[in-house]
Amino acid sequence: MLTHTKRIIRSGYHNFIRSGVTSIASILIMIVTLFVITSLIFIQVALHSSLDSIKDKVDVTVYFVQDTNESDIKDVESALEKLPEVKSIVYTSAEDALNQFKEKHSNDYLTLQALDELNSNPLGATLNIKAKDPSQYESISKYFENDNALSKGSLTIIDKIDYHQNKIVIDRLNAIIAGAQKLGLAVSLMLILISIIITFNTIRLIIYMSREEINVMRLVGASNKYVQGPFVVSGILVGIAASVVTIILFIPISIWLGNQMTDFIGINLFSYYKANFFQLFIIMLVSGIFLGAISSFLAIIRYIKK
Amino acid sequence: MESMIYFNNVTKKYKDNMSLEDVTFSITQGEFVSIVGHSGAGKTTLTKLILAEEAPTEGTVFFESTNIHKLSNRDLTNFRRKVGTVFQDFRLLPNRTAYENIAFAMEATGKEDSEIMEDVPHVLELVDLTNRAFHYPHQLSGGEKQRLAIARAIITSPELIIADEPTGNLDPVNATEVVNILKKINDLGTTIILTTHNKAVIDQIKKRVITLENGRIIRDEKEGKYMI
Numbered sequence: 137m138l139t140h141t142k143r144i145i146r147s148g149y150h151n152f153i154r155s156g157v158t159s160i161a162s163i164l165i166m167i168v169t170l171f172v173i174t175s176l177i178f179i180q181v182a183l184h185s186s187l188d189s190i191k192d193k194v195d196v197t198v199y200f201v202q203d204t205n206e207s208d209i210k211d212v213e214s215a216l217e218k219l220p221e222v223k224s225i226v227y228t229s230a231e232d233a234l235n236q237f238k239e240k241h242s243n244d245y246l247t248l249q250a251l252d253e254l255n256s257n258p259l260g261a262t263l264n265i266k267a268k269d270p271s272q273y274e275s276i277s278k279y280f281e282n283d284n285a286l287s288k289g290s291l292t293i294i295d296k297i298d299y300h301q302n303k304i305v306i307d308r309l310n311a312i313i314a315g316a317q318k319l320g321l322a323v324s325l326m327l328i329l330i331s332i333i334i335t336f337n338t339i340r341l342i343i344y345m346s347r348e349e350i351n352v353m354r355l356v357g358a359s360n361k362y363v364q365g366p367f368v369v370s371g372i373l374v375g376i377a378a379s380v381v382t383i384i385l386f387i388p389i390s391i392w393l394g395n396q397m398t399d400f401i402g403i404n405l406f407s408y409y410k411a412n413f414f415q416l417f418i419i420m421l422v423s424g425i426f427l428g429a430i431s432s433f434l435a436i437i438r439y440i441k442k
Numbered sequence: 443m444e445s446m447i448y449f450n451n452v453t454k455k456y457k458d459n460m461s462l463e464d465v466t467f468s469i470t471q472g473e474f475v476s477i478v479g480h481s482g483a484g485k486t487t488l489t490k491l492i493l494a495e496e497a498p499t500e501g502t503v504f505f506e507s508t509n510i511h512k513l514s515n516r517d518l519t520n521f522r523r524k525v526g527t528v529f530q531d532f533r534l535l536p537n538r539t540a541y542e543n544i545a546f547a548m549e550a551t552g553k554e555d556s557e558i559m560e561d562v563p564h565v566l567e568l569v570d571l572t573n574r575a576f577h578y579p580h581q582l583s584g585g586e587k588q589r590l591a592i593a594r595a596i597i598t599s600p601e602l603i604i605a606d607e608p609t610g611n612l613d614p615v616n617a618t619e620v621v622n623i624l625k626k627i628n629d630l631g632t633t634i635i636l637t638t639h640n641k642a643v644i645d646q647i648k649k650r651v652i653t654l655e656n657g658r659i660i661r662d663e664k665e666g667k668y669m670i
Contacts, residue, residue, distance in 0.1 A: 358550035
């Protein structure tokens with residue numbers, strides 16, 4: 137049994153090495169498949185990261201009427217913090233709001249002059265609320281409409297909530313995010329399926345070219361397993377070779393993407409690649425080996441089942 | 443003597459094309475039988491039936507009293523190990539050296555490495571290919587390829603060797619040499635079935651000849667000559 141296994145592995149290795157161009161052809165096709173799989177992982181990462189950075193830009197601001205007591209605002213803040221949907225709250229006092237406004241318009245002399253004319257701070261304090269998920273802004277804003285949730289009379293200190301102004305944008309964004317994720321998944325699955333079919337067919341074609349050889353092996357008295365084994369081993373070697381080439385190919389690609397796209401998608405793909413290198417390599421290796429072995433195994437069955 | 447191979451009213455049709463029609467004959471252990479006939483007379487079909495590459499449309503083919511077309515996959519493999527084959531187109535494994543081609547037949551039957559290393563050089567010497575042992579088939583001449591195929595056929599000491607047009611692709615000198623090797627093997631006790639349409643080959647062998655025409659046996663002579 138052991139000599140048998142050893143012979144099958146050696147024979148598969150010889151097949152792989154000596155087939156030369158044929159082996160290279162199947163490796164190239166397999167690289168395409170693994171390339172597609174890895175690219176899709178990258179695209180998913182980029183998509184999630186850019187969606188996250190967009191989500192991060194969405195918030196709801198509660199404007200308080202002028203001269204509201206800071207302690208009242210703090211009461212509202214601590215009440216809000218108890219909500220499960222809330223991720224973070226930033227309190228900006230009236231003075232801070234004025235300073236920020238001045239800084240923002242530091243080149244706008246006219247506005248600053250108008251502000252000076254007022255002699256008092258026209259701005260109220262604000263609470264800037266970020267939800268854990270964009271879809272939760274609605275329930276947060278509803279919370280304010282629902283008076284009994286807050287301490288009595290809190291509605292009187294709230295000037296306005298800008299949720300309703302942002303609602304359309306937020307809703308649209310939610311729809312885009314959900315759509316993008318669904319579409320991304322569907323496209324990924326389809327591309328993976330297509331490349332698997334192409335790989336399978338290529339290996340089938342290569343084994344079809346070897347059908348005479350298979351016939352000879354059987355005539356010489358080789359059992360079905362002994363005929364099939366070496367081809368499966370070759371398929372596995374194709375998978376290993378292809379995954380090694382692909383993982384190396386993605387080093388310059390991820391460096392380039394890291395340089396070009398980091399600002400746009402909000403994550404450095406090269407850092408991501410480095411951090412997940414081992415995991416990605418395992419994914420490629422396992423997919424390559426699995427695909428190579430299964431394709432060879434299935435392709436050869438029709439020639440030995442006679 | 444008990445027959446080794448027995449064809450009992452065998453008919454083989456490919457679609458509507460009659461390839462063998464009601465063929466009955468037997469071959470005993472140690473015989474050297476030549477099967478002659480024009481192309482399309484049914485010679486190759488006959489060998490394919492013996493090797494169980496094809497099943498007969500009607501009738502049965504026996505090898506040592508077992509119906510070879512009723513064998514299970516595993517028994518078929520064991521049966522094939524008792525039969526050596528030599529073909530016109532050599533059918534060598536292209537990605538293996540001469541040595542490995544012969545060794546493969548032994549490996550497939552589960553022989554020990556030590557046995558392989560001992561037997562293969564011996565057989566290579568027998569067919570005069572010792573200095574070509576590490577050449578691939580595409581680096582060998584036609585005669586050398588056929589001698590290699592014979593070496594592979596005999597390495598497992600089969601009871602029967604089927605040679606389907608073994609001289610078909612060879613020049614007269616190489617053909618004579620191949621026939622001489624086959625005769626030598628037959629002298630050592632192995633049964634041989636050879637198909638050919640080469641008159642010179644038949645006249646050289648001087649053994650039993652079965653003549654096929656349009657799928658029927660028209661002549662079966664103990665020491666036949668080539669007559670069509």
